[in-house]
Amino acid sequence: MTVQTRKNIMDLFTDGARRGFTIATTSLLPNVVMAFVIIQALTVTGLLDIVGKICEPVMALWGLPGEAATVLLASVMSMGGGVGVCASLVVKGVLTGHDATVLLPAIYLMGNPVQNVGRCLGTAGVKPKYYPHIIAICVINALLSLWVMQALV
16 A cells, blocks of 8 residues: 655645746747747848738738738747747737737647647657648638637627
8 A cells, every 4th residue: 555645735836836937938938039039030121021911911811910920820830939929019019909819819729730740649649641631620720710709809
């Protein structure tokens, strides 16, 4: 018979806080900082304006400015990066609070499929021929959420 020791509430809280801080500083923060740097680089070079003009007709389907496409593209690579791009575009005045509200569910539904392929699907033994289908479902769900959010907000 094994005896289990029970941790008190303060030890549990401290352990959880420590794990949360580690995740934030090693996973989320670098992605968000990278997103701010990328948006700044795109702005300085004028590429953000070009992306906005090219993507404007497509993003208009969801009532968003063309630059919002950069949020979705970043989300494909990293959820934290998508949030960072969105936040930096709001700070620059390119996106409004309404635009960010519409985009946030899409960021999470996109679910950074590129990272998931390596971390989850490969580890779970999912056949690579199914990867494009899984990624397409993520993207379709995200795009559908844009219409739902426009209707709700």
